[in-house]
Amino acid sequence: MAGNNAPLGTPTKVTQGSRTKGGIGESTLRPDGTLKVTGEFAYSSDMWHEDMLWGQILRSPVAHAEIVSIDTSEALAQAGVYAVMTYDDLPTDVRHYGLEFPDTPVLAQGRVRHHGEPVAIVAADHPETARRAAAKIRVDYRELPVVTDELTATAPDAPLIHENRTDHHAAHVTHPNILHRQPIIRGDVTEARRSADFIVTGEYTFGMQDQAFLGPESGLAVPAEDGGVDLYIATQWLHSDLRQIAPVLGLPEEKVRMTLSGVGGAFGGREDLSMQIHACLLALRTGKPVKIVYNRFESFFGHVHRHPAKLFYEHGATKDGKLTHLKARIVLDGGAYASASPAVVGNAASLGAGPYAIDNVDIEALALYTNNPPCGAMRGFGAVQACFAYEAQMDKLADKAGMDRVEFRRLNAMEQGTIMPTGQPVDSPAPVAELLRRVKAMPLPPERQWESSEGADVRQLPGGLSNTTHGEGVVRGVGYAVGIKNVGFSEGFDDYSTARVRMEVVGGEPVVTVHTAMAEVGQGGVTVHAQIARTELGVTQVTIQPADTQVGSAGSTSASRQTYVTGGAVKNACELVRERVLEIGRRKFATYHPAWATAELLLEGGKVVTDAGEVLADLADVLEDEAVEVEEEWRHRPTQPFDRHTGQGFGHVQYSFAAHRAVVEVDTELGLVKVIELACAQDVGKALNPLSVVGQIQGGTTQGLGMAVMEEILVDPKTAKVRNPSFTDYLIPTILDTPTMPVDVLELADAHAPYGLRGVGEAPTLSSTPAILAAIRNATGLELNRTPVRPEHLTGM
Incomplete structure (x- = not known):
């Protein structure tokens, strides 16, 4: 019967505003939120299996060495040990893996190339x-x-990190220790120099940052009766893992079944494999389930980090503040193995000019092979390092021109229609000037907040609860920055996602099930997919199935792409399901109501309605025992590789923009910094879940804060050993370090994207760091061309 108990097919009016609850544009709560904050959520490290073994990895204590011999006899003789494996024990001739090309050995082969490289594995x-x-x-x-x-990597007599390279970048670099090089050349920098009234230069140093996710690497491999293996894993990209794992095991991909387990954060650090192959090898060798859980020390060696960088920038401008040219050189340290370094180079180069209109550009970006820890994907992906340099340059240029620093940026800001240094036009909104205007217009926080009638609140002072100062020598500074980040995979990568959507009646109610391989790493995709299904199918009850490899690839949860690409796949599949459901309704009920055969029918609130708002039937009555299921791939518009010599090409599918204003207070005597506020304005295209959007912006902002004033992996320059692999010595922001973060969200739709949305999560990581550095410079008058800033940089000690 119809929802109003009228005879089937009797038209009645839909109540105004009966849009399905929990759809696009609403701040729906996350289904995993309460479980996570109460400690009840099951992470991958919580998994258990009867008769389970434990895996352990032996890692190299040195950064570069020949392996003369390995003796495993004493380990094998220990009671309780089931297996010990080295490189020579691997089951197939495929013994290397890698995100872009396979240069990483599963276990060290004859040589170790970085501190902490896996040498052997044990099951007990x-x-x-x-x-x-x-x-x-x-x-x-x-x-x-x-x-x-x-210097040591490109010297004529430099040890080669990888001899006899055969990867597709090898023929295009001048030294085997240069992993990849990408120039971006547009216009004539030499000629433009002549029209510049002044030129500013800068050399900038960017430290190595860790993703510092709270859940270390872990997983459980279970051997199966068919000779395959079931792997339960915390990862960012199930199908990429599968592509790399199966050949090493000597199994077809259909026999390596992967299921996403609870992920305790990622930020790029789980794009590469860690313990996946090791757990599977031990499980297949012993015939028993094998669980591996890294401790925090191991985690620092078990995943890639953000590339440290040296950046050399030259800008010119006219006396009225218009940019004339940019010449830049960006050197990224990729460490011992390639990981995602080539793509990071492409981002750093193509986005190295920032969100500014510059007609004459000459940028060179490259990544090196070294014996330092491997570096790869991390939130911001090459654009972060470049933003730190070009935003410092903007302040120098504004000061030279005698202009307000924000107004100088707004004068040179790109907009829709601007041609990027790659020759690609910006064909969606680019509200750079407006974001800067908005963030500058936000009210400033009150000064001397630590003062009160009851006495000083030391939590508001530099040094905080260490009670090092009561306000003596504390100076306030304000700084601004804006950044540009690409969304999605670029440079011709076939970036697509898959979604399976099923609609059926369960217990008399219409229910939708959404199944993708999207890795939920904390970004909130599980909420967005349900919102899309409710919006497109008009059904309240939506179930999100666990992600696994039994459905087509969803790509990586990175590059701010999942809501765009997998959200697009869910939307596309829902649209096809909707059409099939409506066709069932037309076929089934046209005899009751002949107008159904030609009417424009819609799904809303669990009912079939006409575009005139007439209720025609409940969905449960339409579907009855029928189920409609669709699995569809969805691709964004294609991109193309950058030209290897000029960097020209339609390389990116979408851009995102964020601007920050930082307010800091600095104790200039002790070199202590307190970030008081980080205000942000960001264009998100369309806020599918406004609460999650603000959370993403604040989270990215906080990681930028860490990079600005505390986070850095320290590597001994003589031995290439990591000196601080723990949260005791590698500091990350706590709640006491986190400032007020007002957020102003713009929604300027991108016509090329589903719902007009724009990727959100990475852009705020770019501009928060240089905004803080600008504020510290403003407070101290120091140049500060490296990050993170330490007390000794502020006191001269």
Whole structure:
């Protein structure tokens, strides 16, 4: 019967405003939110299996050495040990893997190339037994000279990190230790220099940042009766993992079944494999389930980090403040293995001019092979390092021109129609000037907030609860920055996603099930997919199935792409389901109501209605025992590789923009910094879930804060050993470090994107760091051309 108990097919009016609750544009709550904050959420490290073994990895204590010999006999003889494996024990001839090309050995082969490289793996009946057995493996190393920077990497007699390279970048670089190089050339910089009234230069240093996710790498591999393996894993990209794992195991992909387990954060650090292959190898060798969980120390060696960088920038401008040219050189340290470094180089180069209109550009970006820790994907992906440099340059230029720093940026800001240095026109809204105007117009926080009638609140002072100052020598500074970040995979990558949507009646109610391989790493995709299904299918009850490889690839949860691409796939599949459901309705009920055969029918609030708002039937009556299921791929418009010599090409599908204003207070005597406020204005195209959007902006902003004043992996320049692999020595922001973060969200739709949305999560990570540095410079008058800023940089000690 129809929802109003009228005879089937009797038209009645829909109540005004009966839009399905929980759809696009609403701040629906996350289904995993309460579980996570109460500690009840099941992460991958919580998994358990009967008769389970524990895996342990033996890692290299040195950064570069020949492996003379490995003796595993003592480890194998220990009670409780089921297996010990080295490179020679691997089951197939495929013994390397990699995101872009396979240069990373599953276990070290004859040589280790970085501190902490896996050398052997152990399976035992208790984690402590596994650790003790690993410690009994005897490895004889003959240490080799280390390569740690551009000078040592490109010297004529430099040790080669990878001899006999065969990857597709090898023929296009001038030295084998240069992993990839990308120039971007447009206009004539030499000629433009002549029209510049002044030129400013800068050399900038950007430290190595860790993703610092709270859930270390972990997973469980279970051998199956068909000779395959089931892997339960915390990752960012199930199908990429599968592509790399199966050949090493010697199994067809259909016999390596992967299911996403609870992910405790990612930020790029889970795009590469960590313990996946090791767990599967041990499970297949022993015939028992094997669980591996890294501790925090291991985690620092178990994933890639953000590339440290040296950046050399030259800008010219006329006396009225118009930019004439940019010449830049960006050198990224990729570490021992390639990971995503080539793509990071492409981003750094193509976005190296920032969100500004500059007709004459000459940018060179490159990544090096060194014996430092491998670097790859991290939130912001190459654009972060460039933004730090070009925003410092904008302040220098504004000061030279005698202009307000925000107004100088607005004068040169790109807009829709601007031609990028790659020759690609910006064909969607680019409200750079408006974002700057908005963030500058936000009210400033009150000064001297630590003062009160009851006395000083030390939590508001530099140094905080350490009670180092009561306001003596504290100076306020304000700084601004804006950045540009691409959305989605670029440079001709076939970026697509897949969604399976099923609509049926369960218990007399219409229910929608959405199944994708999207890795939910905390970004809130599980909420957005349900919102899309409710909007497109008019059904309240939506179930999100666990992500696994039993459905087509969703690509990586990175590059701010999942809401765009997998959201687009869900939307596309829902639209096809809707059409089929409506066709069932036309076919089934046309005899009751002949107008149905030609009417424009819609789904809304669990009912079939006409575009005139007439209720025709409940969806449950339409579907009855029928179910409609669709699995569809969805692609954004194609991109193309950048020209290897000029960097020209339609390389990016979409851009996102964010601007920040930082307010800091600095104790100039002690070198302590307190970030008081980080205000942000960002264009998101369309806020599908406004609450999640603000959360993403604030989260990205906080990571930028960490990079500005505390986070850096320290590597000994003589030995290439990591000096601070723990949260005791590698500091990340706590709630006491996190400032007020007002957010102004713009919604200027991108006509090329589903719902007009724009990727959100990465852009605020770009501009928050240089805004803080600008504010500290404003407070102290110091140049500060490196990040993070430490107390000794502010006091001269």
